[in-house]
Amino acid sequence: MGKRPAYLKNKRGSYWVVSAVLAALVWLIYGYGNDFPLQPLVENSEFKNRGFQGRVEEIAVPEKGLTFYFMQENTNPLVAVSFIFDHAGTAYDPQDKQGLAMLAAASLKDGAGKYSAEVLREEMAMRGIKLEFGADKDVFSGQMTAPKSSLPEAAGWLKLILSRPRFEEKYLVSAKDQILKVLETEKENPEKELALAFNRKIYGAHPYGRNPLGTPETVAALRRSDLQDFAGRKFGRNNLYIGIAGDLTGKEAAELAGLIFGDLSEKAEVEPLETPDIDWQQSVLNIRRGGGQNIAAFAAAGTCRQCEDFYPLYIANYLFGGAGLNSRLNQRIREKEGLTYGGYSALTLNDQANLLVAGFAATPEKFARAKELFLQEWQKAGETGFTEEELRAAKDYLTASYNLRFASIAGISDMLAYMQKYDLGLDFLQKRNGYVEGVTAEQLNRAAKQYFNNNLLQAGIGFFGKEGEDE
Amino acid sequence: MMKRWYCLFAVLSLCLPLETQAETFKTEEFFLDNGLQVVVIENHKAPIIKQMLFYKAGAVDEAPGKGGIAHLLEHLMFRGTAKVRGQKLNRVLEENGAESNAFTSQDVTAYHQFLDISRLELAMFLEADRMQGLEISEKDFATERDIVFQERKQRVDNNPAARFYETLNGTLWQEHPYGRPVTGYDREITALERQDAVDFYRTYYAPNNAVLVLSGDIDKAAARRLAQKYYGHLRPSQIKSAEFAELPPFYKAKVEMSLPEVRLGRLVKLFAVSSFAIKPEEAYVLEVLAEYLAGDENAPLYQELVLRRKKALAVNAGYNGLARSYGTFSLSVVPAGLPDDAFVEAVDRAWRKALEDLDEEKLERVKRKMLADLVYLKDNPESLAQLAGYMAATGTSLDVLRNYAAGIEQVSAEEVKKAAEELWRQAPQVTGILYPEEKNNG
Numbered sequence: 001m002g003k004r005p006a007y008l009k010n011k012r013g014s015y016w017v018v019s020a021v022l023a024a025l026v027w028l029i030y031g032y033g034n035d036f037p038l039q040p041l042v043e044n045s046e047f048k049n050r051g052f053q054g055r056v057e058e059i060a061v062p063e064k065g066l067t068f069y070f071m072q073e074n075t076n077p078l079v080a081v082s083f084i085f086d087h088a089g090t091a092y093d094p095q096d097k098q099g100l101a102m103l104a105a106a107s108l109k110d111g112a113g114k115y116s117a118e119v120l121r122e123e124m125a126m127r128g129i130k131l132e133f134g135a136d137k138d139v140f141s142g143q144m145t146a147p148k149s150s151l152p153e154a155a156g157w158l159k160l161i162l163s164r165p166r167f168e169e170k171y172l173v174s175a176k177d178q179i180l181k182v183l184e185t186e187k188e189n190p191e192k193e194l195a196l197a198f199n200r201k202i203y204g205a206h207p208y209g210r211n212p213l214g215t216p217e218t219v220a221a222l223r224r225s226d227l228q229d230f231a232g233r234k235f236g237r238n239n240l241y242i243g244i245a246g247d248l249t250g251k252e253a254a255e256l257a258g259l260i261f262g263d264l265s266e267k268a269e270v271e272p273l274e275t276p277d278i279d280w281q282q283s284v285l286n287i288r289r290g291g292g293q294n295i296a297a298f299a300a301a302g303t304c305r306q307c308e309d310f311y312p313l314y315i316a317n318y319l320f321g322g323a324g325l326n327s328r329l330n331q332r333i334r335e336k337e338g339l340t341y342g343g344y345s346a347l348t349l350n351d352q353a354n355l356l357v358a359g360f361a362a363t364p365e366k367f368a369r370a371k372e373l374f375l376q377e378w379q380k381a382g383e384t385g386f387t388e389e390e391l392r393a394a395k396d397y398l399t400a401s402y403n404l405r406f407a408s409i410a411g412i413s414d415m416l417a418y419m420q421k422y423d424l425g426l427d428f429l430q431k432r433n434g435y436v437e438g439v440t441a442e443q444l445n446r447a448a449k450q451y452f453n454n455n456l457l458q459a460g461i462g463f464f465g466k467e468g469e470d471e
Numbered sequence: 472m473m474k475r476w477y478c479l480f481a482v483l484s485l486c487l488p489l490e491t492q493a494e495t496f497k498t499e500e501f502f503l504d505n506g507l508q509v510v511v512i513e514n515h516k517a518p519i520i521k522q523m524l525f526y527k528a529g530a531v532d533e534a535p536g537k538g539g540i541a542h543l544l545e546h547l548m549f550r551g552t553a554k555v556r557g558q559k560l561n562r563v564l565e566e567n568g569a570e571s572n573a574f575t576s577q578d579v580t581a582y583h584q585f586l587d588i589s590r591l592e593l594a595m596f597l598e599a600d601r602m603q604g605l606e607i608s609e610k611d612f613a614t615e616r617d618i619v620f621q622e623r624k625q626r627v628d629n630n631p632a633a634r635f636y637e638t639l640n641g642t643l644w645q646e647h648p649y650g651r652p653v654t655g656y657d658r659e660i661t662a663l664e665r666q667d668a669v670d671f672y673r674t675y676y677a678p679n680n681a682v683l684v685l686s687g688d689i690d691k692a693a694a695r696r697l698a699q700k701y702y703g704h705l706r707p708s709q710i711k712s713a714e715f716a717e718l719p720p721f722y723k724a725k726v727e728m729s730l731p732e733v734r735l736g737r738l739v740k741l742f743a744v745s746s747f748a749i750k751p752e753e754a755y756v757l758e759v760l761a762e763y764l765a766g767d768e769n770a771p772l773y774q775e776l777v778l779r780r781k782k783a784l785a786v787n788a789g790y791n792g793l794a795r796s797y798g799t800f801s802l803s804v805v806p807a808g809l810p811d812d813a814f815v816e817a818v819d820r821a822w823r824k825a826l827e828d829l830d831e832e833k834l835e836r837v838k839r840k841m842l843a844d845l846v847y848l849k850d851n852p853e854s855l856a857q858l859a860g861y862m863a864a865t866g867t868s869l870d871v872l873r874n875y876a877a878g879i880e881q882v883s884a885e886e887v888k889k890a891a892e893e894l895w896r897q898a899p900q901v902t903g904i905l906y907p908e909e910k911n912n913g
């Protein structure tokens with residue numbers, strides 16, 4: 001150590017000097033701002049502890065063979081009905097009819113029963129009735145929202161659309177033309193090009209690997225009879241989850257559900273897909289292309305919604321790249337070095353393959369550094385996990401943001417439908433914050449170790465030389 | 472959810488910041504002594520609230536050559552104040568369950584949090600604190616300048632058609648600052664300095680140049696009490712209102728482009744028109760015109776161009792009337808083939824025919840459809856917060872919001888026809904044609 005400086009020789013004096021220096025250092029490092037009392041603004045707020053009053057009810061309509069979740073919400077005269085037909089998504093399209101579910105989603109409103117497409121659209125719009133259909137890999141879904149005063153008409157039309165859709169020819173031709181054009185042009189967007197190619201690589205020949213819109217050949221070959229066949233085979237009471245929310249009573253909701261869905265078949269196809277066999281050792285996929293930035297995408301195995309380690313992994317993902325600017329990933333690649341506008345990670349839930357995905361974009365000269373830091377953070381999450389302090393912060397966010405899920409009536413009805421698909425239970429809303437609070441550091445880090453592992457698939461698009469596997 | 476592939480076509484809507492729809496909504500409005508305008512919207516569905524703080528300052532207020540400084544300052548506003556240092560703001564808001572973000576447009580910059588009502592006072596304290604207490608270090612400045620540069624690359628250079636839209640805007644607006652991109656150009660961003668951010672902040676961030684919106688589980692009395700408590704002490708400043716270049720009365724420009732990686736042709740027409748802030752009576756008419764022409768698949772342009780003639784795959788008409796200066800009317804069409812002269816002529820013909828066919832009965836249906844949608848604005852507290860805030864911040868009277876239904880109802884077919892005629896013959900305008908990249912020309 002060499003000679004001790006003079007000011008440390010006096011024992012008593014040195015104590016003061018060292019203390020003062022330490023205090024100054026602490027002030028410099030952490031800043032006096034940390035002492036500014038922000039917590040009392042929450043603790044002493046005049047709005048403490050206003051709970052959300054909504055209650056989820058399970059309603060049965062035995063004479064129609066239906067059961068669904070319902071929440072009454074009277075502050076605005078609106079009603080939302082969300083419905084999911086399970087095992088009817090894009091991955092369930094027959095091999096030679098790829099694109100069928102998406103075309104059905106686009107065309108279902110084009111006429112029903114005695115109503116032409118134009119009349120149906122006009123009448124619904126005049127009454128403020130909104131109806132949307134969509135499909136993901138696993139399910140075909142829909143959502144209707146209507147002013148309370150238009151509910152009888154809305155219900156009647158939705159029933160007709162589900163049971164006697166017309167799929168009018170001229171709209172069908174135009175919808176197919178649109179899809180074919182998109183298939184021809186969707187590579188204009190580099191992010192889209194990467195996502196499609198990476199999806200193909202991850203799942204290979206499994207239907208999850210398809211372009212959800214289909215191929216030019218299969219879309220061109222789709223006929224009106226295929227769509228009618230789709231509606232007949234896929235819309236049943238046996239594969240249906242319904243959520244209803246809004247300004248009506250439970251009794252009215254039961255009548256509504258019975259009217260819309262009560263006459264659907266009980267024999268929709270429910271054969272689940274096979275589980276894809278993913279090769280986690282595949283080489284890196286790099287696509288060469290001009291543009292402003294390179295874009296990177298990553299995928300690893302995830303966990304299922306009902307699995308025991310769902311909440312631990314949910315929190316691990318949140319801390320790694322799900323928390324926006326405060327996530328470890330963004331702190332490292334964005335906030336400290338300014339290498340990118342931002343990175344992300346997310347859990348993807350599919351019935352037959354759950355993934356943990358991530359990505360970022362950066363200009364070519366910064367890309368290598370950003371990727372290096374990304375991989376360092378990924379490895380660190382797996383090897384050393386997360387701290388108690390990080391776990392606390394994640395729990396605070398997840399529990400304090402709880403009430404935001406009740407912002408819109410359509411958000412509530414969607415949530416009610418998915419609570420049933422994922423079998424979360426009628427009391428899920430009461431228990432959910434408990435599930436989050438119950439995660440221990442040990443569980444969190446076990447999940448981090450298990451999922452942030454070396455079986456990480458990688459893909460990129462941009463200015464690449466010969467790195468990895470080119471396409 | 473429906474017709475998801477429209478998201479590819481959605482770029483054509485030019486991403487106008489919001490749809491200008493509202494009704495006889497109950498909004499309360501008052502001013503603090505320091506000039507801060509406060510707008511209160513009650514929505515008691517859940518114990519949650521949206522706080523938005525709009526500054527009447529955006530890219531149009533930037534000095535020549537300083538493009539991007541409004542946006543860069545928006546980023547720096549998350550980097551710490553004398554009281555809440557470093558990135559503590561982000562951390563604290565997150566631990567309190569807030570969804571927090573900000574955006575910059577040509578006309579305004581806004582900061583917003585969506586959060587549990589029990590955390591509102593915290594968010595109000597933090598927002599007020601950074602109005603005048605911001606500290607900007609050289610290091611943070613340099614990092615954020617790098618980040619906004621990457622943001623521009625991501626938004627513009629990763630989108631092959633983006634140069635087309637920048638060129639169209641530049642051509643339409645000429646000297647007017649609406650012609651410059653909000654992000655700034657590459658060379659402007661890299662040349663920005665810390666002092667530029669400090670100057671912009673000191674000039675424009677003051678209570679008398681801001682609008683506070685509280686939308687959610689709160690009443691006017693509580694809002695007034697808390698606004699005074701957290702924002703009342705802030706000092707007003709001397710701000711002179713911006714003067715915008717006036718466009719020549721009429722010109723008609725045409726832009727044709729072919730860009731690498733572009734695979735989808737486009738036709739876009741932009742017109743410089745009135746805004747709600749300047750002439751609300753004209754703005755209502757333009758809003759109805761856009762809805763009549765291409766509001767849905769029953770609309771005449773869709774029926775004619777997509778279904779009958781099969782010349783187009785998608786049609787969109789839009790009016791952005793919330794602006795401090797001019798409004799913008801737009802028409803965008805995705806051609807089934809190439810956007811050549813014959814196609815442009817077909818679009819023009821369809822437009823003229825649609826207006827010839829318009830009568831009071833047809834117009835009545837359009838208006839009823841528009842009014843039937845208004846109930847949805849009262850659903851999520853975020854929608855009305857954004858709309859009311861944008862209105863107030865662009866100098867539009869909230870009476871437009873309160874009397875929106877009446878304003879729409881008053882519009883006559885004659886007025887719509889006249890407005891379309893004037894648009895076509897008198898408004899400064901640009902027609903843009905984007906050809907897909909030619910792959911096999913040597």
